[in-house]
Amino acid sequence: MNIHEYQAKAIFNDSGVKVVKGIHCTSVDEALNAYDELNSDVVAVKSQIHAGGRGKGVLYDPKTNDLIMEGGVKIAFSKEEVGLYASSIIGKKLVTKQTGKEGKIVNNLYIESGCNISHEYYLALLIDREAKSVLIMGSTEGGVDIEEVAEKTPEAIHKIWADPLKGLESEDVVMFADSLGLKGKSKDELVEMVNALYAMFLERDCSMIEINPLVKSESGEIIALDGKVSFDDNADFRHPWRNNLRDLTEEEEVEIRANNYGLSYVKLDGNIGCLVNGAGLAMASMDVIKLYGSEPANFLDIGGGATRESITAAFEIILEDENVEGILVNIFGGIIQCDMVANSVIEASKEIGLDVPLVVRFSGTNHIEGTEILNKSDLNVYTATTLAEGAEKIVNLTRRGN
Amino acid sequence: MSIWVDENSKILIQGITGKQGTFHGTRMIEYNTNVVGGVTPGKGGQKLNFSGREITVYDSMQEAIARTGADVSVIYVPARFASAAIVEAANAFQENGGGLIVCITEGIPILDMVTAVANVKKCPDVRLIGPNCPGIITPRENGGCKVGIMPGFIHAKGRIGIVSKSGTLTYEAVAQTMSVGEGQSTCVGIGGDPVNGTGFIDCLQAFENDNQTEAIVLIGEIGGTAEEEAAEWASKNMSKPIVGFVAGSTAPPGKRMGHAGAIISGGKGTAEEKFAAFEKAGIYVARDPSEIGNVLIKALEDTGRK
Numbered sequence: 001m002n003i004h005e006y007q008a009k010a011i012f013n014d015s016g017v018k019v020v021k022g023i024h025c026t027s028v029d030e031a032l033n034a035y036d037e038l039n040s041d042v043v044a045v046k047s048q049i050h051a052g053g054r055g056k057g058v059l060y061d062p063k064t065n066d067l068i069m070e071g072g073v074k075i076a077f078s079k080e081e082v083g084l085y086a087s088s089i090i091g092k093k094l095v096t097k098q099t100g101k102e103g104k105i106v107n108n109l110y111i112e113s114g115c116n117i118s119h120e121y122y123l124a125l126l127i128d129r130e131a132k133s134v135l136i137m138g139s140t141e142g143g144v145d146i147e148e149v150a151e152k153t154p155e156a157i158h159k160i161w162a163d164p165l166k167g168l169e170s171e172d173v174v175m176f177a178d179s180l181g182l183k184g185k186s187k188d189e190l191v192e193m194v195n196a197l198y199a200m201f202l203e204r205d206c207s208m209i210e211i212n213p214l215v216k217s218e219s220g221e222i223i224a225l226d227g228k229v230s231f232d233d234n235a236d237f238r239h240p241w242r243n244n245l246r247d248l249t250e251e252e253e254v255e256i257r258a259n260n261y262g263l264s265y266v267k268l269d270g271n272i273g274c275l276v277n278g279a280g281l282a283m284a285s286m287d288v289i290k291l292y293g294s295e296p297a298n299f300l301d302i303g304g305g306a307t308r309e310s311i312t313a314a315f316e317i318i319l320e321d322e323n324v325e326g327i328l329v330n331i332f333g334g335i336i337q338c339d340m341v342a343n344s345v346i347e348a349s350k351e352i353g354l355d356v357p358l359v360v361r362f363s364g365t366n367h368i369e370g371t372e373i374l375n376k377s378d379l380n381v382y383t384a385t386t387l388a389e390g391a392e393k394i395v396n397l398t399r400r401g402n
Numbered sequence: 403m404s405i406w407v408d409e410n411s412k413i414l415i416q417g418i419t420g421k422q423g424t425f426h427g428t429r430m431i432e433y434n435t436n437v438v439g440g441v442t443p444g445k446g447g448q449k450l451n452f453s454g455r456e457i458t459v460y461d462s463m464q465e466a467i468a469r470t471g472a473d474v475s476v477i478y479v480p481a482r483f484a485s486a487a488i489v490e491a492a493n494a495f496q497e498n499g500g501g502l503i504v505c506i507t508e509g510i511p512i513l514d515m516v517t518a519v520a521n522v523k524k525c526p527d528v529r530l531i532g533p534n535c536p537g538i539i540t541p542r543e544n545g546g547c548k549v550g551i552m553p554g555f556i557h558a559k560g561r562i563g564i565v566s567k568s569g570t571l572t573y574e575a576v577a578q579t580m581s582v583g584e585g586q587s588t589c590v591g592i593g594g595d596p597v598n599g600t601g602f603i604d605c606l607q608a609f610e611n612d613n614q615t616e617a618i619v620l621i622g623e624i625g626g627t628a629e630e631e632a633a634e635w636a637s638k639n640m641s642k643p644i645v646g647f648v649a650g651s652t653a654p655p656g657k658r659m660g661h662a663g664a665i666i667s668g669g670k671g672t673a674e675e676k677f678a679a680f681e682k683a684g685i686y687v688a689r690d691p692s693e694i695g696n697v698l699i700k701a702l703e704d705t706g707r708k
Contacts (some may be wrong), residue, residue, distance in 0.1 A: 001559045098656075127512055128662065129596045131624045134520050147668050164520035205511055234662065235511035237482055264660040268652070279660025280568020280592060280623050283649035287673075290652045291690050298654070301660040304551075304569075332570040332577075334536075334553045363577055364570075366552050387574070388692030 003245045004048040006110040008209075008227035015200040018191055018223050022112035025046075031086035034111040037077050042114030045085040047072035049104040050250045051091050052228065053096035055308040061107055062093040063305055072106070073104035075114070107249060116222060120213035121180060122146050123194075123224075125201050127208075134201060136173075136194060138256065168198050182216070184323045189222035205235030255319055261313040262303050270295025271355075272394055273318035273327040275311070277302050277336050285330045288391040294398065297324045302358065304335045311341065312348035319352065326357040326398035331364070338362040338370030346377050357397035358382070361390035404586045405608040405615070406502055406529065407547045407565070409559040410603065414474040415440040416487045417479035418459055422506070426478060426551050426678070428452045433554035434545030439689040445640035463494035467501070468698035476537065476549045477505040484533060485514035492518075492525045500527025504549045507513060512662070515597040520666065530599025534661065536569040537590035544631045548639035550591065554578075560585020562698065563609035565602060567594050567628075567661070571649060575619050584702075587615040594661030602643040610640050616707050619694060620685070622676055624650030625663045629676040633683035643701035646680040647688045649675045691704065 006024040013019055023034035035043055036141060054072035061068055069088040076082045086109055095103035120142030125217040128135035139157045141149045155361040158179040160172045170176045170191075197209055236242060258265035261368070262388050264279065272289045276282035279301045286296035298321065302314055318324055331341050364372045371383050379393055382397070384390035387400060407413075408517065417423040420439025430439050431452045436610040439458050440450065441681045442468060446461030460466035467551040468588070475495070479487040484507040489613060495501030503522070509517075510533050520528045531538055537550010541557035562579045564586055572591050581588060590605050592598060609615040618640075622629035630649060634642055651673040653659050666672050680687050688697040702708035 041626060065498065090626055127516065128415045128595060128629075131595050131630070133516055134513075164516045165524075201514060205513055207512060234481065234509045235513070238511075266654075266657050266659060268654065270630030276570075279664060280566070280571030280621065280649045282575070283623060283659055283664070284571055286652040288690055288692065291682060296652055299657075299659050332573045334570060334573060335551060364556060364573055386692045388690055401519075 001233055001242060001246065002050045002250065003048065003229055004050065004108055004247065005227050007245050008223070008229040009202065010228055011204065012224050017200070017312055018189070019227070020113045020223060020225070022110050023131065025054070025086070025109045025111055026090070026107060027234055028083060028086045028090060030202065031082055031109055031111055034080060035082045037078070038111065038113050040113035043075070043076050043082060043162050043389045044112045045076050045089065046108045046110040046112060047089050047094050047112055048108035049091060049094055049361055050247070051096050051098035051104060052360040053098050055095065057099070058093045058097035059088060059092040059094050059288065060103065068092050073108045077338040086264065091190055100170040104250070113224060115215065116218040117215045118218045119216045119317050121215070122149070122212045124208065124210040125197055125206070128161065131161055133164050134198065136160050136162070136176065136198070138176060140180055142215070146212065162198060168195060174328045184220065186216050186220045186222055193224070193267065197365065205232045205239060206230065206341055207232040217223070222299065226363040254320065257315070261310040262305055263299040263314050263317070264299070264303065265317055266299040267321060268296050268298050269323070270297045270323045272324050273297045273321065273324040273326060273396060274330065275300050275302060275318060276330045277306065277332065281332060285328060285387060285391070289328065292391045292395040293307070294395045297321050307336065308340070308344040308347060311344040312351055314352065316352055319354070319356070324356060326359070326394045329360040330387055330390060331362050333362065333365030333367055333370075337366045338364065339373055342370040342373035343401055345374065345381070346396070348378050349379055357394065359384055359397065361391050363388055379390055403612045403614045405590070407474055407538055407549055408540050408587070409436065409542055409547055411474045411547050412436055412438045413474045413476060413549060414438060414463070414466050414472040416454060416463070417446070418442055418457065419445050420478060420480070424450070424452070424479040427457070427486065429546050429554065431455050433548040435548045436574065438453055438472050440467050441466050456655075463491050464497070465507070467494050467498045472630065473499070473501045474549060475501065475503050477503065477507055480506060481507055481509040481511070484510045485518040488518040488598060489521045492522045492530070493530045495528045496525035503528065503530045505599070506534035506535060506536050506537055506550055510534070510595070512595070512597055516701065519597060520597060525635060531590060532593045535593030536572055538588060538590045539580050540588045541586055543701065547691045552589070552591070555564055557589070558585035561587055561607070561614060561616040563587045563612065563615040563618045564589040564621070565605040565618065566591055566620055567623050567663070568649065568654060571621055574691050575621055575694055578691070579619065581700060582695035582699050587612060589693040593662065594663050596626065596663040602628050603635045606632060606636055606640060606644070610642060615642065617645065617698060617701055618645045618702070619698065620644055622646065622648045624653050624659065624665050624673050625665050625671040627671065630679040633679040633685055639681035643705045644685045645694055645698045645701055647686040647691055647694060648676040648680075662669070
């Protein structure tokens with residue numbers, strides 16, 4: 001789960017991570033009041049969406065697609081400018097390199113006091129899969145794309161790892177601050193911030209915290225000027241407060257609906273719908289469809305606990321996608337029994353009036369019974385014994401009209 | 403031989419009185435797996451009947467191991483308690499001559515696994531497989547040793563070792579070996595979580611040292627760099643041929659594909675990179691999982707094993 005910058009900064013503030021004062025707004029009026037309340041000559045007017053690259057993003061009118069403004073983060077020097085920028089952002093569509101061309105409608109703004117920057121850094125905490133511990137990563141090259149820095153000047157990136165049982169070693173954190181070239185008060189503040197962020201990472205079950213830029217102010221203060229925080233969904237059960245931070249408009253509605261049925265669904269751009277048990281097999285099914293010359297319309301794992309109800313929901317979700325011209329069902333029965341899936345497929349297709357070609361491949365538990373049930377039914381369904389045969393069949397069937 | 407489990411392994415089931423523990427415990431016994439007991443805190447002393455066999459429930463791993471001499475534990479405990487079950491098992495095995503822990507549970511918080519894996523590392527005689535995996539199976543003539551949730555009947559004893567991040571895709575690989583007349587020495591599901599115990603390299607090394615295994619099928623998926631590291635390691639250390647497949651060539655970047663670890667992030671962890679690493683390391687690549695059988699035959703023929 002991801003949250004907005006303004007929410008991340010509230011958590012930073014609670015966790016002892018220094019930020020500048022800011023106010024969350026959802027309208028132009030609120031933005032104007034925020035300017036008065038902040039009482040700062042200069043303020044930043046920041047679009048709040050979950051995708052990155054906001055500063056270099058472009059705002060469009062969501063209806064006409066006319067260009068409204070370049071830059072989703074603006075520095076305002078007067079109340080008039082705050083009004084101008086806020087009205088050019090709220091309700092508009094922001095396209096960044098991370099949103100795709102469809103962009104995101106901006107419903108939230110963050111008005112933040114100005115800050116005299118002397119240098120911009122990068123700081124992140126994340127899980128290092130290979131080291132199996134929390135990695136703290138910093139760079140003297142802040143405010144830019146970190147992947148670019150990693151590629152062009154890898155020596156500018158510094159890393160330390162926390163010991164999962166002992167925690168962060170204080171000499172490591174001091175060395176980390178040294179490697180970023182910080183001295184005196186700034187060095188002390190960075191050490192304090194890294195320790196505070198690590199504590200927050202553990203306490204809140206984060207999967208990532210990224211601050212880009214982290215800044216040194218002209219008076220030497222170390223301040224988190226941006227904040228991107230992701231939480232580990234597996235730990236939701238011990239963090240009920242997360243519900244209040246969730247912005248459903250940032251999530252795919254259909255993916256949430258699928259989740260409620262125990263399905264794992266991701267929409268893609270192709271024309272062949274897939275219904276598969278198991279994440280690895282679901283990906284492999286997509287890959288094989290592509291090998292036979294078509295594109296998968298979705299990833300869909302029905303999971304080990306699938307029922308007739310969830311399989312019907314899966315068909316409905318696949319068919320909501322107008323691009324779907326055919327469906328491949330690929331089940332390797334383990335816990336799931338193919339005959340149960342066969343009966344569910346028949347009932348689901350009757351219930352929703354399936355009108356695209358359907359190929360079913362069964363293997364594993366009760367696959368003979370399952371295939372027999374389908375072949376004996378009056379359902380217009382093709383059966384296959386291998387994944388390759390199934391993929392080839394559905395690709396050919398959907399090509400007939402072309 | 404086979405690796406890590408066989409007909410002599412003595413197996414405990416942690417979470418045996420739960421729905422998963424009961425269901426899969428029964429299937430394990432039906433496959434002739436030597437289940438010697440179970441653990442559910444607070445339910446010690448209960449006697450369960452699994453498919454005609456009486457199974458005793460113990461309150462703790464320490465007690466269960468002391469009473470049964472078990473050397474393997476399989477965990478069907480719910481996600482929020484699973485990492486504690488891993489650590490309990492690790493400490494108990496370490497004090498009693500060592501053992502293997504197989505954690506089936508899906509959805510364990512990642513920081514819980516970071517801590518659990520670090521605790522297991524402190525126990526040099528303990529190995530952890532999983533979590534979020536189908537388990538490990540060594541097929542024999544009549545059933546065998548099935549420690550997990552895979553369907554036993556699709557397997558047969560043979561000379562192919564299988565290691566995979568996936569569940570059902572592992573079964574697909576098993577079916578592929580069967581389709582070309584080959585059986586399996588041991589199949590290991592290492593799981594699809596970003597932080598887990600045993601990795602690809604541990605499995606490859608064990609298969610290399612196992613005299614029953616003559617070739618290996620390795621099934622990876624997008625996310626992380628475990629496949630690349632395994633390929634690099636294999637090119638220097640493996641004499642037996644490996645057939646490799648990676649799921650997720652068509653997965654879009656930045657989207658989690660079911661498994662917590664299956665995500666291309668920052669342009670890293672793509673199937674293409676992994677296939678390229680396989681090819682560079684001399685691994686026999688199957689681009690289509692339905693071709694794993696045929697590629698395996700070629701690998702066996704090329705190396706004079708068929």
